[in-house]
Amino acid sequence: MRAPAMTDPARRAPAALLAVAALALAGLAGLWAVEPPSARPTSAPATEFSAQRAFQQVEAIATRPHPVGSPAQDAVREHLITTLRGLGLTPEVQDTVSIEGAGLSASAGGSSLARVRNVIATIPGAGSTGRVFLVAHYDSVQVGPGGNDDAAGASAILETARALLAAPRLRNDVVLVLTDGEEACLCGAKAFVDQHPLARDGGVVLNLEARGSSGPAIMFETSAGNGKLVEAYSHAAKPVGTSFAVEIYRIMTNDTDFTAFRKSGFAGLNAAYIDGAAVYHGPTDLPSAMDRDSLQHHGDNTLAVVRELGGRDIAALKVTGGEDATYFPAPGLLVRYPGSLVRPIAVLAVLAVAALAWLARRRGLITARRALGAGALTLVPIVLAPVLAQVLWFLITLIRPEYSAMPIDPYRPGFYRLAVVLLAAAVVIVWFALLRRRLGPAALAVAGLGWLAVLGAVLAAFVPGGSYLAALPALAGAVAGLIAVATRGWLPVIAVTAGGAVATLVLAPTILMLFPALGMGLGAAGAFLTVLLGLALLPVIDLLHPVAAGGQFGLAALRARRLGALPSLAAVVAVLLCAGAGLATDRFDDDRPALTQLMYAMDADTGAARWISDETDVQQWTGQYVSGDPHRIDDTMPAFGPEQVRTGDAQAADLPAPQLTVESDSRSGETRSLTLRLRPQRQARLVTLHVPGDVKVESATVEGRPVPVHTPGFGFAFHAPPADGIEVELTLREAGPVRFRAMDASDGLSGLPGFRPRPAGVGIVGSHTSEMLAVAKSYTF
Numbered sequence: 001m002r003a004p005a006m007t008d009p010a011r012r013a014p015a016a017l018l019a020v021a022a023l024a025l026a027g028l029a030g031l032w033a034v035e036p037p038s039a040r041p042t043s044a045p046a047t048e049f050s051a052q053r054a055f056q057q058v059e060a061i062a063t064r065p066h067p068v069g070s071p072a073q074d075a076v077r078e079h080l081i082t083t084l085r086g087l088g089l090t091p092e093v094q095d096t097v098s099i100e101g102a103g104l105s106a107s108a109g110g111s112s113l114a115r116v117r118n119v120i121a122t123i124p125g126a127g128s129t130g131r132v133f134l135v136a137h138y139d140s141v142q143v144g145p146g147g148n149d150d151a152a153g154a155s156a157i158l159e160t161a162r163a164l165l166a167a168p169r170l171r172n173d174v175v176l177v178l179t180d181g182e183e184a185c186l187c188g189a190k191a192f193v194d195q196h197p198l199a200r201d202g203g204v205v206l207n208l209e210a211r212g213s214s215g216p217a218i219m220f221e222t223s224a225g226n227g228k229l230v231e232a233y234s235h236a237a238k239p240v241g242t243s244f245a246v247e248i249y250r251i252m253t254n255d256t257d258f259t260a261f262r263k264s265g266f267a268g269l270n271a272a273y274i275d276g277a278a279v280y281h282g283p284t285d286l287p288s289a290m291d292r293d294s295l296q297h298h299g300d301n302t303l304a305v306v307r308e309l310g311g312r313d314i315a316a317l318k319v320t321g322g323e324d325a326t327y328f329p330a331p332g333l334l335v336r337y338p339g340s341l342v343r344p345i346a347v348l349a350v351l352a353v354a355a356l357a358w359l360a361r362r363r364g365l366i367t368a369r370r371a372l373g374a375g376a377l378t379l380v381p382i383v384l385a386p387v388l389a390q391v392l393w394f395l396i397t398l399i400r401p402e403y404s405a406m407p408i409d410p411y412r413p414g415f416y417r418l419a420v421v422l423l424a425a426a427v428v429i430v431w432f433a434l435l436r437r438r439l440g441p442a443a444l445a446v447a448g449l450g451w452l453a454v455l456g457a458v459l460a461a462f463v464p465g466g467s468y469l470a471a472l473p474a475l476a477g478a479v480a481g482l483i484a485v486a487t488r489g490w491l492p493v494i495a496v497t498a499g500g501a502v503a504t505l506v507l508a509p510t511i512l513m514l515f516p517a518l519g520m521g522l523g524a525a526g527a528f529l530t531v532l533l534g535l536a537l538l539p540v541i542d543l544l545h546p547v548a549a550g551g552q553f554g555l556a557a558l559r560a561r562r563l564g565a566l567p568s569l570a571a572v573v574a575v576l577l578c579a580g581a582g583l584a585t586d587r588f589d590d591d592r593p594a595l596t597q598l599m600y601a602m603d604a605d606t607g608a609a610r611w612i613s614d615e616t617d618v619q620q621w622t623g624q625y626v627s628g629d630p631h632r633i634d635d636t637m638p639a640f641g642p643e644q645v646r647t648g649d650a651q652a653a654d655l656p657a658p659q660l661t662v663e664s665d666s667r668s669g670e671t672r673s674l675t676l677r678l679r680p681q682r683q684a685r686l687v688t689l690h691v692p693g694d695v696k697v698e699s700a701t702v703e704g705r706p707v708p709v710h711t712p713g714f715g716f717a718f719h720a721p722p723a724d725g726i727e728v729e730l731t732l733r734e735a736g737p738v739r740f741r742a743m744d745a746s747d748g749l750s751g752l753p754g755f756r757p758r759p760a761g762v763g764i765v766g767s768h769t770s771e772m773l774a775v776a777k778s779y780t781f
Contacts, residue, residue, distance in 0.1 A: 015490070015493045015543060016540075016543040018493070018497070019493060019496070019497040019500070019540045019543055020540070022497045022501060023497065023500050023501060023504055023537070023540060026500075026501040026504040026505055026508075027504050027508050029331040029505065030330070030331070030504055030505045030506075030508040030509045031508060031509065031512060032331060033240070033329045033330055033331045033332070033505075033509055034216045034218075034240050034329055034509045034512055034513060035216065036215070036216050036217070036238075036273075036291070036293040036294050036296060036297035037237070037238060037293065037296050037297055037300060038293055038296065039051035039052060039055075039292035039293050039295065039296040040052065040296060042056075046162075046163070046166040047163055047166045047167045048163060048303075049156075049159055049160060049163055049296065049299035049300050049302075049303045050159065050296075050299075051292040051293070051295040051296035051299060052292065053159055053162070054155040054156055054158070054159035054295055054299055055155070055287070055290070055292055055295060057083070057151070057154070057155035057158050057159065058147060058151045058152065058155045058287045058290065058295070059287045060079050061076050061079065061080075061138065061146070061151040061154055061155065062140070062145040062146050062147040062151040062285075062286065062287050063145060064145050065140050065141065065142055065143060065144055065145050065146070065283075065747075066138075066139060066140050066145070066146070067139055067140060067141060067142045067183060067184065067685060067719075067720075067747075068114055068115075068116060068139045068180050068181040068183070068184050068187075068188075068719050068720045069114070069115060069685065069719060069720020069721070070685070070720075073138075073139055073180070076138055076139075077093070077117060077119060077138070077180075080119045080138060080154070080158075080178055081093070081119060083158055084119070084121045084158070084161070084176070087158075087161055087162055087165055088165065089121040089122070089123065089161070089165075089176075090121065090122075091119055091120065091121040091176075092119075092120050092121070093117050093118070093119055093120075094116075094117065094118040094119075094120055094191060094192065094195070094196055095115075095116075095117045096115070096116060096191050096195055097113060097114070097115050097116075097191075097702075097703045097704070097705050098113065098114060098116055098181070098187040098188065098190045098191030098194070098195070098705070099111055099112070099113045099187065099190070099702075099705050099706075099707060100112055100113075100185045100186045100187050100190040100260065110688070110690065110710065110714070110715030110716045110717060111707050111708055111710075111715075111716045111717075112184065112185035112187065112716065112717045112718075112719065113185070113187065113702055113703070113705060113707070113716060113717070113718045113719070114180075114181040114184050114185055114187035114188075114718065114719035114720050115703075115718075115719075115720045115721070115722060116179070116180035116181040116187050116188040116191050116720070117180050118177060118178065118179050118180055118188050118191060118192055118196075119138065119176075119177075119178040119180075120175065120176065120177055120178070120192070120196070120198070121161075121175075121176045122173055122174070122175050122176070122198070123161060123164055123165065123169075123170075123173065123174040123175075123176070124169070124173055125169060125170050125171050125172040125173045125174070125310065126169045126170065126171055127171050128171065128172045128173045128314075129171065129172055129312075129313050129314045129315055130172055130173070130201070130202075130203050130204070130313075130314025130315055130317075130318060131172065131173045131174070131175050131198065131201070131203035131204075131314065132172055132173070132174050132175070132203060132204050132205075132206070132306055132309045132310060132314070133174075133175045133177055133203055133204065133205040133206070133261070133266070133268070134157045134160065134161075134174060134175070134176050134177065134205075134206055134208070134302070134306065135153075135157075135177045135178075135179060135189065135205055135206065135207045135208070135257055135258070135261070136150050136152075136153025136154045136156070136157050136177075136178060136179070136207070136208040136209070136257075137150045137153070137154070137178070137179045137180070137181075137182030137183070137188060137189075137257055138150070138151075138154045138178045138179070138180065139179075139180050139181055139182060139183055139184070139188075140183065140285075141183045141281045141766060141768065142685060142747045142768070142770075142771065142772075143281070143282065143283055143747070143764050143766065143767075143770050143771055144279075144281055144282050144283050144284070144285040144766060145283075145285060145286060145287075146183075146285055147213075147279075147285045147286045147287040147288070147289055147290055148210040148212065148213050148273075148279065148285055148289065148290055149209065149210045149211060149280065149281065149285060150182070150208070150209055150210055151287070152208070152210040152273075152290065152294075152295055152298060153207075153208030153209055153210060153298070154178055155295070156208050156295065156298045156299045156302055157176055157178065157208065157302075159299055160299060160302050160303045160306060161174075161176055163303055164303070164306065164307075164310075170306075170307065170310030170311060171310055171311050172309065172310045172311070172312070172314055174306060174310060175198055175203075177189075177192055179191075179192065179257050181719060181720070182256070182257050183281075183768070184686070184719040184720075184768075185717075185719060186255055186256075186257060186259060186260055187719070188257070189257035189258075189259075189260035189261060190260045192260075193260050193261055193264040193266070194264070199264070202264075202265055202266050202267075202318050203266060203267075203314060203318050204229070204266070204267050204268055204309055204314060204317050204318050205258065205261045205266045205267070205268035205269075206268060206269055206271070206302060206305060206306065206309075207256060207257055207258035207261070207268065207269070207270045207271070208271060208272070208298060208302060209256050209257075209258075209270065209271070209272035210272050210273055210274075210294075210298075211272055211273075211274045211277055211280055211408075212273060212274045212275050212276040212277040212278075212279065212280060212408075212516065213273075213275070213276035213277075213279050213285070213289045213290055213291060213294070214273065214275045214276035214290075214291035214293075214294050215273045215274055215275025215276065215291075215294055215516055216238075216240045216273060216294070216297055216513070217240065217271050217272065217273045217294060217297040217298040217301055218240050218241055218242075218245065218271060218272060218273065218274065218513060219233055219236075219239070219240065219241030219269050219270070219271045219301075220241065220242075220245040220246065220249055220270060220271065220272060220274075220517075221245075221246055221249045221250075221256075221258060221262075221269070221270035222246050222268070222269050222270070222324070223262050223266065223267045223268050223269075223320045224320050224321060224322075224324070225267075225319070225320050225321040225322035225323060225324060226246070226267075226269075226324050226325055227322060227323055227324065227325045227338060227339070228316065228317055229267060229268070229269055229317060230243075230325040230327050230334075230336055231325070231336065232305060232308050232309055232312065232317065233269055233305055233334065234327075234333070234334040234336060235304060235305065235308040236300070236301040236304045236305050236334075237297075237300035237301050237303070237304045238297060238300065238301065239301065239329065239333070239334040240297075240301075240329045240513075241271075241327060241328075241329065241334065242327065242328045242329065242465075242509075242510060242513065243324065243325065243326045243327050243328065243464075243465030243466070243468070244328070244463075244465055244466035244468075244469060244510065245513070245517065246324070246465050247463045247464070247465040247466050248466075248517075256270060256272075258270040265320060266318070266320075267317060267318045267319065267320050269305070271298065271301065271302070273291075273294040273297065273298060274516050274517060275294075275516040276289070276291065276409075276411075276516075277407060277408035277409050277516060277519070278406055278407070278408070278409055278410060278411040278592070279766075280407045280408060280766050281407065281765075281766020281767070281768075282407070282595065282763065282764060282765060282766035283763060283764055284591070284592070284593070284763065285766070323338060323339035323340055324339045324464070324465060325337065325338060325339060326338075326339060326341070326342055326464070326465055326467070326468050328468060328506065328509070328510070329509050330505055331505075339464060339465075342460045342464045342467050342468075342471075343460045343461075343464075345456075345460075345467070345468075345471050345472070345475065346453075346456045346457045346459075346460035346467050346471045347457070348475060349452070349453040349456050349457075349470075349471045349472075349474040349475040349478065350453045350454070350456075350457055350474075352453075352474070352475055352478035352479060352482070353446065353449045353450050353452075353453045353474055353477075353478045355478070355482060356446055356449065356478045356481045356482050356485070357371060357446045357450070359482060359485050359486070360442050360443075360446055360481070360485055363485055365440065365442035365443075365485065366440060366442045366443040366446060367443075370439045370440055370443040371443050371446060371447065373439055373443070374435070374439045374440075374443040374444050374446070374447035375447045375450060375451070377431075377435060377439070377447075378444070378447040378448055378450075378451050378535070379451075380431055381424075381427045381428045381431045381531050381534070381535070382451065382528070382531055382535075384427055385423065385424040385427040385428070385527040385528065385530065385531045386424075386524035386525070386527045386528045386531075387524070388423055388424075388427065388527070389420045389423060389424065389523040389524045389526070389527035390523065390524050392419060392420065392423060392523070392575065392579065393416070393420075393520050393521065393523050396416065396520075396579060396582070396583070399583060400583060400586075401617055401619075402588060402594040402595070402619060403520075404615070404616050404617040405594070405595045405596060405597065405615055405616070405617070405619055405765050406595060406765075407595075407765065407766055408516070408519035408521075409515075409516065409519045409520055410520065410582070410586045411586055411592040412582070412585050412586040413515070413516075413520055413582070413586070414582075415578045415579070415581040415582035415585065415586075416520050416523070416578070416579065416582040417515045417520070417523070417526065418578045419574075419575045419578035419579050419582065420515075420520075420523045420526050420527050420530070421511070421526065421527075421530050422571065422574045422575055422578060423527065423571065423575045424526075424527040424528075424530035424531050424534065425530060425534055425571075426570070426571025426572075426574070426575070427531065427534075427571075428530075428531055428534030428535065428538075428541075429534070429541065429571075430571065432444060432538060432541055432542075436542070441538070441539075441542040442485075444538055445477075445481065445538040445539050445542065446481070448477075448534075448535030448536065448538050449473075449474050449477045449478055449481065449535070449536070450474075451535065452470045452471075452473055452474035452477070452532060452535060452536060453470070453471065453474035453475075453478070455470040455532075456468075456469075456470035456471025456472075456474055457471070459471075468506065469506065469507060469510060469529070469532070470532060472502060472503075472506050473499075473502060473503035473506055473507065473532065473533070473536040474536070476498070476499045476502035476503060476536075477496075477499040477500070477502075477503065477536050477539070478499075479495075479499065480495040480496045480498055480499025480500075480539070481495075481496070481499070481539065483495035484496050484539065493543065496539035496540055496543070497540060499536070499539070500536060500537045500539065500540045503532075503533055503536035503537060504533065504537075507529055507532060507533040507536070508533065510529060511526055511529045511530060511533070514526055514529060588761045588762075589760075589761055590760050590761060593758075593760075593761050593762055593763030594619065594621075594761060594762055594763065595619075595763050595764065595765035595766075596613075596615065596619045596621050596622045596758065596762060596763070596764065596765060597613050597614055597615050597622070597764070597765045597767045597769070597770050598611060598612070598613050598622055598625055598626075598749065598770070598771070599611070599612045599613070599749075599769050599770065599771065599772040599773070599774065600612070600650060600653075600749055600752055600755075600772070600773045600774070601633075601637050601774045601775075601776070602650075602652055602653060602655060602774070602775050602776070603637075603776055603777075604655075604657035604775055604776065604777040605776075605777060605778050607652045608652070609649075609650040609651060609652045609653065610647045610648060610649055610650050611625035611626050611647065611648045611649075611650045612626065612633070612637075612645050612646070612647050612769075613625065613626045613645060613646050613647075614643060614644070614645045614646075614767070614769070615646070615765075618646060619762075621758060621759070621762045624756070625648045625650070626645075626646040626647055626648040627646065627648055628646055628647070628648075629646070630644035630645060630646055631644060631645070631646075631647070632644060632645075633645060633647070637743065637774065637776055650752075650753075650754060651752075651753035651754045652753075653752050653753055653773075655682065655773075655775050656681035656682055656775070657681065657742070657744075657775050657776070657777035658678060658679065658680050658681060658684070658687055658742045658743065658744040658775065658776075658777060659678070659679045659680075659681055659725075659742075660676055660677070660678050660679075660689070660740055660742045660777075660779040661676065661677050661679075662674065662675070662676060662781050663675040663676065663677055663727070665781065670733055670734075671698070671731060671732070671733060672731070672732040672733075672734055673729070673730070673731055673732075674729070674730045674731075674732060674738075674781065675727065675728070675729050675730075676689075676727070676728040676729075676730070676740070676781075677725045677726070677727055677728070678718075678721075678725050678726050678728060678742055679724065679725030679726075680721055680725070680744040681744075682744070682746060683746055684721060684744035684745060684746050685719065685720070685745055685746055685747055686717050686718060686719045686720075686721070686744065686745050687717070687718050687721050687726065687742065687743065687744045687745075688715060688716065688717045688718070688742070688743045688744075688745075689715060689716060689728060689740060689741070689742050689743075690713065690714065690715035690740070690741045691713060691714050691715070691738060691739070691740055691741070692713060692738075692739060693712030693713035694712070695713070695714070695732060695734050695738055696732065696733035696734060697709050697714040697730055697731070697732055697733075698731040698732065698733055699730070699731040700714060700716075700728070700729065700730050700731070701728075701729045702716055702718060702726060702727070702728050702729075703718075703726050703727055704727075714730075721744075737780050737781065738780065738781060739778055739779070739780045740778065740779045740780070740781065741776060741777075741778055741779075742776065742777055742778075742779060743774055743775065743776035743777075744774070744775060745772050745773060745774040745775075746772075746773050747771050747772060747773065748771055748773065749771055749773060752773070
C-alpha cells in the first residue's frame with residue numbers, strides 16, 4: 001500500500017531491492033516445489049526407487065509400437081511376466097473380451113470392445129485390511145513405441161514392486177495391474193473392474209500415466225471425497241498436485257484407466273508427468289526422449305504413497321463421498337485444508353479487502369470515485385493480457401503453420417511460455433504506470449485485491465478446488481495492506497512483501513504447471529494467472545515505481561505520466577525476443593519432425609478409394625493427398641462418425657474386404673434373431689460393424705458380451721479381433737433385408753499405390769487414425 005517513512009528515495013531504494021530479493025526467493029522456492037528430483041543410479045539402495053533401474057525396463061518395453069493384439073504386444077507381455085516371476089511373484093494373465101463406451105466407434109454412436117490380456121500379480125500383506133492397486137497400461141498406440149506413455153508407468157510399477165519386496169512386508173495387499181487396450185478403448189481396466197475377483201471388494205487405486213516426456217509427476221485426478229487420500233498423498237516423497245487440476249479434469253472429456261476404476265466405485269489417485277507433450281502418442285515417444293528425473297519423481301512418489309497406504313486401514317480409505325480437500329504444492333510439503341473451509345476463506349478475503357478499502361479511505365489514501373474507477377479499469381489487464389497472449393500465438397502459428405498439427409505444444413515451448421508471462425506482466429506494469437498518478441497506487445492495489453477476492457468467491461461457489469488461487473492471495477494481500485496502512489517504518493515494507501510472497505508461492509507453481517497442461521493454444525490461461533499474480537504484487541510494484549522515477553537511476557527528468565512508455569517498449573522488445581528465440585530454437589528436423597496425419601480408406605463395393613486427413617490446417621506434405629474444405633465422411637465409412645475431415649482421390653489397392661457371414665437366422669413375428677460372424681481377411685488391428693439408422697436393433701451381443709444399443713443406428717468397433725473372427729448376435733425389429741456395413745483396419749501406408757514416403761523432417765502425428773488403412777464392404781441379409 002504505502003510506506004510513509006519510505007518516501008525518501010535514499011531509504012526507499014533499499015526497501016524496494018529487499019522486497020524484490022525476497023519475492024525472487026519466494027518465486028524460486030515455489031518453482032523448486034514442482035521440480036522433479038534427480039534420477040538415482042542403479043547403485044541406489046535396494047529399498048529405494050532408482051530411475052536408472054526402471055529405465056532398463058522402459059528400454060525393454062518400448063522397443064517398437066505394441067498396440068493391443070499385436071505380436072509386439074505379446075512380446076512385451078512375456079517380458080512383464082518373466083520380470084514379475086524373477087521378483088518371486090506369481091503373475092496371471094486375464095484373457096478376456098471387454099467393452100467400454102470409448103474409442104474409435106464411440107463417436108459414431110457405437111461402442112468399443114477388445115480382446116485384452118491384463119497382467120496381474122499380488123504382493124501379499126502381513127495382515128491385510130484391503131487392497132492397494134497399482135495400475136498402468138502396457139500397450140502403446142499403433143504409430144509409437146510408448147516410451148513415456150505408458151512404459152513409464154509400467155516400469156515404475158515393476159521397480160516399485162522390486163523395492164517393496166526388498167523391505168519388510170506391508171500390512172496390506174498390493175495388487176499390480178498392468179492393463180491392456182488402454183489406448184484403444186480403456187478396455188483392459190474395464191475388464192479388470194468388471195470381471196476379476198480381486199476387484200470385487202474395491203480398494204484404493206494409484207494409476208500411473210504420462211502425457212509427455214518431462215516435468216514433475218503431478219497428481220491431477222482423484223475420486224470424489226478425496227480428503228483422506230490427499231492426506232495420505234501428502235506423505236509422498238515430493239508431493240505435487242493441485243485441487244484446481246482435479247476440478248479442471250472433472251469437466252474435461254479426457255479419460256485414462258483411472259476412469260474405469262473411479263466409475264466402478266474405487267477410491268484413488270491418478271498421476272502423470274505432462275511436459276514435453278510434442279512426443280505424445282507419436283513415433284518420437286522413444287525411451288531416449290524421456291527425462292529420467294520425471295521417472296524418478298513418478299517412482300519416488302508412488303513408492304512412498306504405497307508404503308503409506310500399505311499401513312493404513314483400507315476400509316476407511318476406500319469409501320468415496322464426503323468432502324474434497326483443497327491443496328497445492330509448497331516447498332517441502334503439500335498445503336491442504338478441508339473443503340468446508342473454502343467458502344469461509346473466500347468470504348474472509350472479501351471482508352478483509354472491504355476493511356482495507358474502508359481504512360484506506362478513512363486515511364485519505366483513496367476516494368470512492370477513485371476506487372470505483374480503479375475497480376472498473378482493473379478489468380483492462382484481466383481481459384487484455386489473455387487476449388494478447390492468444391493473438392501472439394496466432395501470429396506465431398502464421399509464421400510456423402506446422403504448429404497447428406502439434407498435439408499440445410511445440411517441441412521446445414519454453415521461450416513461448418516466457419513470452420506470454422512477460423507479456424502479461426508488462427500489461428500489468430504499463431497499466432499501473434499509466435494510472436498510478438491519476439487514480440493513486442492505493443486505489444489500484446485495493447481494486448486488484450478486490451477482483452482477486454471476487455474471483456475467489458465465484459470459484460468457491462462453482463469450482464471450489466480452484467478458489468485458493470485467488471482467495472488466498474487476496475486475503476494475504478488485504479491483511480498486509482491493513483498493516484501497511486496502519487503502521488510506519490519498515491513494517492509496511494515487510495507486510496506487503498510477505499503478502500506478495502504468499503501470492504507468489506501460491507500462483508507461480510500453478511502457472512508453471514498450467515502451461516503444459518493446456519498447451520500454448522490456451523496460453524491465455526497462463527496469461528490470466530500471471531495477471532492475478534501481478535495484481536497481488538501491486539504494492540511491491542509501487543515500491544519500485546518512485547525508485548525508477550527518481551534520480552537513483554538517472555530518470556529524474558521523466559514525468560510520471562510518461563513512465564508507461566518505457567515498460568511498453570521494454571515489453572515489446574522482450575516479447576519479440578522470446579518469440580524470436582522460440583522460432584529459432586524450435587526447428588523441425590529428423591529427431592523433431594513436423595507432424596502430419598493421413599489415412600487411406602477403400603470401398604470394396606465400388607473400388608473407390610480416398611485419402612483422409614483430419615488436419616485443421618493442411619500441412620504441405622499432406623496437401624498432395626487431400627484438399628478442399630472439411631466435410632463429413634458419408635456412410636461408406638461410418639466408424640469415423642461426424643468428424644470433419646478433408647479427402648482426396650486415391651488409387652484402389654488390391655486388398656481383401658472383411659467377410660461377414662450368417663451363422664443362423666430365425667424370425668418370430670416382427671422379431672428377427674440373427675447370428676453373424678465377422679472375419680478380417682488380413683492382419684487387422686480392428687474391425688467394425690454398423691447398421692443403418694432406420695433399422696431397429698433391440699439387443700446385441702458381441703463375443704458373448706452385451707453391447708448397448710444406440711439409436712439411431714447401431715455399431716461397434718472390436719480391437720484385436722481373433723483370427724477366426726468375432727460372433728455377433730442381434731435381435732432386430734425388422735422382417736426385411738438389412739444392409740450391414742463391415743470394415744477392418746490395419747496400420748501402415750507403405751506399399752499403397754500413389755503413396756510417397758514422408759521426407760526427412762516430416763513425421764506422424766499421434767492420432768489413433770494416423771497411418772490407418774481401412775477397407776469397407778456392404779452385406780445385405
